[in-house]
Structure formats: C-alpha cells, structure tokens
Amino acid sequence: MELRIEQLTFEYASHPLFKQFNLTLGNGITWLRGENGAGKTTLLKLAGGALSPHSGKIWLDDIEIHAQPLTYRLHCYYCGGDTPQLPWLTVREVLDMHIALYAGADAERLNAELAAFHLLPTLDQPVTTLSLGQHKKMQLALALSLPVGLLLIDEPFNGLDADAVAYLRQQLSAPERLARQCILLTSHVEPALPLLSTVQL
Numbered sequence: 564m565e566l567r568i569e570q571l572t573f574e575y576a577s578h579p580l581f582k583q584f585n586l587t588l589g590n591g592i593t594w595l596r597g598e599n600g601a602g603k604t605t606l607l608k609l610a611g612g613a614l615s616p617h618s619g620k621i622w623l624d625d626i627e628i629h630a631q632p633l634t635y636r637l638h639c640y641y642c643g644g645d646t647p648q649l650p651w652l653t654v655r656e657v658l659d660m661h662i663a664l665y666a667g668a669d670a671e672r673l674n675a676e677l678a679a680f681h682l683l684p685t686l687d688q689p690v691t692t693l694s695l696g697q698h699k700k701m702q703l704a705l706a707l708s709l710p711v712g713l714l715l716i717d718e719p720f721n722g723l724d725a726d727a728v729a730y731l732r733q734q735l736s737a738p739e740r741l742a743r744q745c746i747l748l749t750s751h752v753e754p755a756l757p758l759l760s761t762v763q764l
C-alpha cells in the first residue's frame with residue numbers, strides 16, 4: 564500500500580509544525596526520526612486520521628482521508644501509547660470490537676499474538692488495569708494481526724520486556740509482512756529493523 568502526503572499543513576494553536584510537507588512511502592519500514600517535539604507523533608496521528616490537516620491531502624492508494632474517512636481508517640492502525648477510548652471495557656471486549664470493525668480480521672491470528680505477548684491471562688480484566696507494558700503489548704498484538712495496509716507505531720520498543728522486543732523485531736522483519744504493509748515508526752534509538760527508508764523531521 565502507498566501512503567502519500569501532499570502539501571500538508573498543520574499547527575497546534577500557535578505552534579506551526581508542518582508547512583506544505585510532502586511524503587510518499589511504499590511497503591516496508593520507514594523510520595521517522597527527529598528531536599523531542601519535532602512532530603513525529605503528530606505526523607503519525609495525521610496519517611492515522613486521529614488529527615485533521617489544516618490543508619493538504621493524505622492518501623492510501625486511491626483512498627483520500629477527507630473524502631472517505633472511515634474507509635481510510637479501516638485500512639490503517641495507529642499504535643500510540645494512548646489510554647483506551649472506552650475505559651469501562653475488558654481487554655477481551657476492546658479486542659472483539661477491533662475484530663468486528665476490521666473486515667477480514669482473524670481472531671485466531673490475534674489469539675496467537677496475544678499468546679506470544681503473554682496476554683491471554685489478562686483478557687477478562689478491565690482494560691484500565693493493564694500495566695503500561697501490557698497495554699503496549701495489547702496494541703501491538705492488534706497491530707501485528709489486523710489486516711491493514713498501513714501500520715503507524717509510536718516508539719514500538721518503549722516499555723517492552725526483552726522477550727517482547729525480540730518477538731516484535733522478528734515479526735516486523737518478516738519478508739511477507741514487508742512485502743504487503745507500509746510501516747511508519749518512530750524511535751529515538753536505532754530500531755535494528757530492515758529499513759526501506761529514514762525520514763528526518
């Protein structure tokens with residue numbers, strides 16, 4: 564899948580961040596770099612449809628985010644560290660909601676990722692009771708299993724234990740994944756992944 568950002572302009576209240584910014588990415592991993600406050604998380608949120616550009620266009624193949632907002636969102640998954648939108652749900656209910664939303668989502672595949680991240684014992688807990696690392700793992704299990712063309716991952720390795728870091732590296736490096744997914748990730752340290760490109764903000 565191709566992510567295309569054209570002439571993007573975005574600012575917070577009095578803080579200009581992007582002015583006529585352009586970026587085109589194909590399948591494979593792109594490392595988004597930049598100092599604290601450079602706008603990396605903001606760019607992931609814009610590309611994931613969680614924020615709207617003030618001007619400019621964002622496309623996934625031929626789907627333009629403003630023209631087809633829901634279709635666009637269902638082709639991508641944004642994995643930030645944000646707290647859950649529906650805090651009264653259990654982990655299982657949050658996951659079921661995603662499986663129901665994304666056409667072609669495979670519950671068995673998700674189960675395998677949850678097992679790999681040792682999350683199966685947490686399924687009936689309220690989602691708010693997960694530790695920071697467990698919450699990250701829940702999002703990563705979704706990121707690795709949902710049938711999306713664009714993955715946006717903010718600091719994938721932050722807060723993960725060593726086993727989870729190794730597992731995630733292996734999953735993100737799998738050639739069949741790199742051939743079918745455009746993956747944009749931020750990291751303050753060298754991600755040690757096979758990279759398509761590096762973008763410096």
Ligand SMILES: Nc1ncnc2c1ncn2[C@@H]1O[C@H](COP(=O)(O)OP(=O)(O)OP(=O)(O)O)[C@@H](O)[C@H]1O
Nearest residue numbers: 575576578580597598599600601602603604605606
């Ligand atoms: N909701 C908001 N309202 C106002 N300013 C914001 C908001 N969110 C972020 N900013 C500001 O926008 C700038 C970019 O923030 P962003 O989180 O995108 O940076 P970042 O490159 O991801 O930083 P870091 O490496 O520290 O995570 C920062 O100066 C930040 O203070």
